[in-house]
Every structure is written in C-alpha cells, then in structure tokens.
Amino acid sequence: MCCVSKPPTPPLSPSLPPSLSPTSLCEDICSVVYLNPPPPPPTPHCAPPQPAPIPEKSKGSRLFFRLSDLASVRVKEEGWSYLVFTLRDCNMGVELPALHFHQGGSEVFLDCLRKYLLLTEYVDQTVHIHTADRFSQDPVTTTLGGFSKVTNYLFDAFRGPDTVLLKERPVGEVADLLNEAIPGLDINQLEEPGFEVITRIDLGVLPEVRRRGPVGAEEWNTNMDPEGRMRNISHLKQTIFKGGLCHVLRKEAWKFLLGYFPWESTLEERRSLTRRKTDEYFRMKLQWKSVSEEQEKRNSMFRDHRSLIEKDVNRTDRTNTFYEGQDNPGLILLHDVLMTYCMYDFDLGYVQGMSDLLSPILYVMEDEVDAFWCFVSFMDQMHQNFEEQMQGMKTQLIQLSTLLRLLDLSFWNYLVAQDSGHLYFCFRWLLIRFKRELSFPDVLRLWEVMWTGLPCQNFHLLVCCAILDSEKHQIMEKQYGFNEILKVCVMFCLHVCVHLYLSLCECKVGWGQYYTKYDLPYLLK
Structure with a gap:
C-alpha cells in the first residue's frame, strides 16, 4: 500500500x-x-x-x-x-x-x-x-518509460568499477528493477506490426578468416586521382574493413569514413569546405563564449550542460598522454568542442557518454575544427542512443537478442533462464561502441572498421555476439546466475586482441555462407 x-x-x-x-x-x-x-x-x-x-x-x-x-x-x-x-x-x-x-x-x-x-x-x-496502462493501452510508451528507469542503474557503470550499483543492491532487487520495470520488452517477440518466425541457422564449420595489415599511405594514395578524388571506393573500404588504417593516415581517412569529406570531392573542394566549416565552427563557439554570467544565471539548461561537460571532461581518458595532467590543452579542446556542439544541436545538448565518443576523434585529429565536424558526423549515426526516449538503444537491444538467438540458441536460452535475456548488460557496449571495454588503440581500430559500413550497418551487434561467445563457456560451465552474469559483462574488459574478435565476427557473418543463403529476420536488416 x-x-x-x-x-x-x-x-x-x-x-x-x-x-x-x-x-x-x-x-x-x-x-x-x-x-x-x-x-x-x-x-x-x-x-x-x-x-x-x-x-x-x-x-x-x-x-x-x-x-x-x-x-x-x-x-x-x-x-x-x-x-x-x-x-x-x-x-x-x-x-x-x-x-x-x-x-x-x-x-x-x-x-x-x-x-x-x-x-x-x-x-x-x-x-x-x-x-500509462501497463503495456495494454500503449506498449511502446510503456516499454520506453520502463527502459528509462533502468538507464540510471546502467549509467552508474560510467563511474568506474568501484561505484557500480551492483555492489550496493541485492540480486533480487536488481532483477526486479531490470525485469519488471519494462513489461513491454519481451525480447523474444518482434516489433509490431505483425510477427515473424525466427529459425536458428546452422552455419556448420565456420571458415578460417585471416585479417590483413593496415592500409598505409602509399596504398591510400594509389586510390586517389590527380585532382584528389578517391577511386575504387568500394575496394578501399573492404581493405580498411579487413585491416584498418595505419595511424598516420587516420587524420585524413577518418574524414572520409565519417562523411565529413565526400569521397568524390577534389582536393580544392575539400579545402573550400574546410574554410567554410572553420568559419561556421567559430561562429557557434563565439555564441557560448559570449554568454555573460548574468545571462547564464537565467539559463538553467546552459548551466546544466556546462556543469556536466566540465565533470565528464575531467574524467575522460586521463591516463592517455593527450589528456593527462592538469590544464592540459587536450582537455580544453575537449571541453570547447562539446560546448560548441550544444550550440549546434540545441535539442540534444550534452548527454553523459558523448565525451567518450569525442575523445578518440580529437586525439586523432589534433584540431578542434576537424574534430568537431567529424564528431558531428559520428553523432548523426549515434543520435538516437542519446535521445531522451532512447528508442535507438531499445531497438538495438531487441536486435541483439534476436541475433544471439539466431546464432547461439542454447546460450540465449541459458541467459533467459537466468533472467538475463534482456541483455541490458550490453547497454554500455552499444551506447558508446565499446569505448570503455577496449584499450584505446583497439577502439581506434574497431571504430574505423565499423565506419566502413561493411558488411552491414549492424556489424557492432556481431561484435557483441563475439564478446558474449568468448565469455559463454565461463558463464555456462560455472553456472553463473543473474548477478554473476551482470557483473562479468558490466565490468568486462577485453583481454584478447580486437583482431581476433573481428575475425570471429567475420566468420559469423559468413561472407556468402550466411547472407547469400538465408534471409535475415526483419529486425536485423
């Protein structure tokens, strides 16, 4: 009562x-x-x-x-x-x-x-x-409302392993919070309208996949015509997917992969674009720089964004030489780019986790203007992850559950039996694309591979499945329950080279064994 x-x-x-x-x-x-x-x-x-x-x-x-x-x-x-x-x-x-x-x-x-x-x-x-009625009147709204209750629990993982709420709450309470707060998210049901039969595909023996070395400057330049246009774009993306990029090439290549530079643009067109974007950036930066203390007192949203950015900047990648120490120029640039993004996207502003997405980009670009516009392009892809209703996160979790059920039904059934079938422990993996789970160099490699868009836009879901596959035997053989599974996955840190996970992902895709023979469920297309 x-x-x-x-x-x-x-x-x-x-x-x-x-x-x-x-x-x-x-x-x-x-x-x-x-x-x-x-x-x-x-x-x-x-x-x-x-x-x-x-x-x-x-x-x-x-x-x-x-x-x-x-x-x-x-x-x-x-x-x-x-x-x-x-x-x-x-x-x-x-x-x-x-x-x-x-x-x-x-x-x-x-x-x-x-x-x-x-x-x-x-x-x-x-x-x-x-x-709202419990899912009977409005299932989508109820699902999203319940999902918002869980995000506070999962966002605590950003604070580090010492403060994860898992240590503070009993198993039963956390299980109730995760399962009962979201009555509409029955992860073995597909989105409305209609239904679809999902049949597990037996891929047989997966082919051996060997990844190549990173694309170097010489190979990159051979794919550029005299005016600076990129040629053989499809082949170039495939080679980047298979091996990534050498570090000295990232500053230029990431601008193409993220869509800041059009692949068909000439060198002169890119220079002109850079000049226009530089002027636009500093106009937006001047907007928040010129806000007086009196104005800020009357703008609570501006104050809140600034306060949250300052807190997050001070704890983002501080062990990286680019951001370590006090009064580091890298920290100032990180702060300024995030504040300027608030001027660029007033509706979204700043949400916790966005500093994690910007940090590797700024590290590679070493220039606030280029970093800002690459970050804008990346946020165009990730925007739904940070919106208030978090529709993007909900959709990805349902897709991930569907994919795991398709690839490994026995493990999926085990997770469901342990009240873990919702896969909320993958929340942070999806939200900031494994930024906290991988070493910094591996983050750079994985992101540039995913930005190729190959073999599909949902490749990051296969990465999740590869990670879960690496932990499956430990979880099942030791008969981990809800609490242990949550702890393993929330506190997870990849201990194997990212190349091995990418190879496993490529195997699971099948590259002809999977996509050419079978139709994917609707949610995964």
Whole structure:
C-alpha cells in the first residue's frame, strides 16, 4: 500500500536526498518535498493487503492509495499550486482531495513521482498527467518509460568499477528493477506490426578468416586521382574493413569514413569546405563564449550542460598522454568542442557518454575544427542512443537478442533462464561502441572498421555476439546466475586482441555462407 501525506504544517523549501529506492512509498516522496527533516515513518497499519477506503477530508488527514490505482493527476499552477489525484475505474473514478503546495514544490513532487510511474501529458482545458496502462493501452510508451528507469542503474557503470550499483543492491532487487520495470520488452517477440518466425541457422564449420595489415599511405594514395578524388571506393573500404588504417593516415581517412569529406570531392573542394566549416565552427563557439554570467544565471539548461561537460571532461581518458595532467590543452579542446556542439544541436545538448565518443576523434585529429565536424558526423549515426526516449538503444537491444538467438540458441536460452535475456548488460557496449571495454588503440581500430559500413550497418551487434561467445563457456560451465552474469559483462574488459574478435565476427557473418543463403529476420536488416 502506498501513502500520500498532506502536510500538517506549511512546507519548507524543497530538498531531495541523493537517491530514493524503487520501493519508496508516496508518503516518503511527500516527506522529501515538504519537510526537512522528514516526519516519522508510517505505522505498519498503513499497508493492509487490500485497498484501503479513502478517508474523510480533515485537517492533517492522510490519503491512501496504490500507485497502480492512479489514473491521472490534475495540475493547477496559477496562484497556490495544487494536485488532484483521480483513481481508476475500479475505484469508481474517485477524485481525492486537492494536495496544496502553498510555498512551491509541486514540480519537485511530480519529479519524485516520475521515478516510479510513467506520466504523460494530456492536453485539455484543464491539465492532466495520466499514468500509462501497463503495456495494454500503449506498449511502446510503456516499454520506453520502463527502459528509462533502468538507464540510471546502467549509467552508474560510467563511474568506474568501484561505484557500480551492483555492489550496493541485492540480486533480487536488481532483477526486479531490470525485469519488471519494462513489461513491454519481451525480447523474444518482434516489433509490431505483425510477427515473424525466427529459425536458428546452422552455419556448420565456420571458415578460417585471416585479417590483413593496415592500409598505409602509399596504398591510400594509389586510390586517389590527380585532382584528389578517391577511386575504387568500394575496394578501399573492404581493405580498411579487413585491416584498418595505419595511424598516420587516420587524420585524413577518418574524414572520409565519417562523411565529413565526400569521397568524390577534389582536393580544392575539400579545402573550400574546410574554410567554410572553420568559419561556421567559430561562429557557434563565439555564441557560448559570449554568454555573460548574468545571462547564464537565467539559463538553467546552459548551466546544466556546462556543469556536466566540465565533470565528464575531467574524467575522460586521463591516463592517455593527450589528456593527462592538469590544464592540459587536450582537455580544453575537449571541453570547447562539446560546448560548441550544444550550440549546434540545441535539442540534444550534452548527454553523459558523448565525451567518450569525442575523445578518440580529437586525439586523432589534433584540431578542434576537424574534430568537431567529424564528431558531428559520428553523432548523426549515434543520435538516437542519446535521445531522451532512447528508442535507438531499445531497438538495438531487441536486435541483439534476436541475433544471439539466431546464432547461439542454447546460450540465449541459458541467459533467459537466468533472467538475463534482456541483455541490458550490453547497454554500455552499444551506447558508446565499446569505448570503455577496449584499450584505446583497439577502439581506434574497431571504430574505423565499423565506419566502413561493411558488411552491414549492424556489424557492432556481431561484435557483441563475439564478446558474449568468448565469455559463454565461463558463464555456462560455472553456472553463473543473474548477478554473476551482470557483473562479468558490466565490468568486462577485453583481454584478447580486437583482431581476433573481428575475425570471429567475420566468420559469423559468413561472407556468402550466411547472407547469400538465408534471409535475415526483419529486425536485423
């Protein structure tokens, strides 16, 4: 039973603790919003097994209802703000007494409530915020809302192994959070509309794949005509996919792979493009550089982005010589490029993890303008990973589960039996493309291979399958359960050369054994 308390005394200024557990009662939320320190906890009789009747209105009375019974919240903001809760039809559409906020705090209360319920705005003459039905009315919205609850847990992996929440929460609680928070994500079901039969393909004995050495400057230049246009682009991409690039060539080649430079452009056209992009970059940089302290005080979004960027820059790749030490020029460039991106994409701004995507690019380019526009091109590919609804992450996790089921049904079944079939432990792998799992040189090699777009746009999912395949025997032979699987994969660090994983990926693709003989499930195309 959840409780909502009406404050017996005028509220103090709202304040929030660092965290609230998923099992917090509504009364706990009210205590956080209204009182500092909070009132005594509710007595045991506040939580009977059956729904409690609504008490009569009286001064200091308590409103009892289950969060699952809540149908809507009416918000009144003019003057003294208040909230009116309406329960579902099973409770005869009961409208509870108004909960007043005489000294502010209604938005803080709603923010607390959003930690446990998905609230969607309903536009009418009066403002209502409706709680979504559990997947029956709107499966997509419910799935995405539940997914957002899990991301806070998974984003803690960015803080390093010493602070992973896995050490702080019991297995049962984490399992419930991952599984029950997302009732709509049944990973063995395909996206609407329609259904599709997925049949495991027996690839037989995988062919031996040998990767070649990296493409050097001489080989690169032989594929360029006298005016600077690239020739034999398809063949060149295949050679990069098979062996990567030598480091001295990356500064030029990455601009083509990321789409900053068109492959068919001449040398003079690229010089002209660089001049235009340089002017555009510094115009955007001047925008945030010229924001005064007084302006910043009135722009909370700008302050939040700047604060988060400064925190993330100070902990991004500090062991790399390009970023180590205090007042390092590399850190200043990293900060400036990210701040300028906020001016380029106001809607997205900055989201944690984007510094990890920029760091290798800036390291290779050694120039903030080139790094910025290459980063913009990379973010065009990765944008959905960082959007608020995280639709891109949801889609990739479903695709990954479908692919793993296709390639290794026995392991997939084992993960499902251990409550790990959702594959959320691959969240960080997908979000920042293995940036935290690989050594820095291997990140450079893997990314340039993936940027070729060969053999498919979802090649990174095969990399995930290759990593899982390398850990499969340990997980299954030692009969790891949910907690052990999560720990192994969240704290995972590749201990084998990335070339071996790329070879395994290429084997699994089959290069003629797989794609030419069989049709992929719709979600993987």
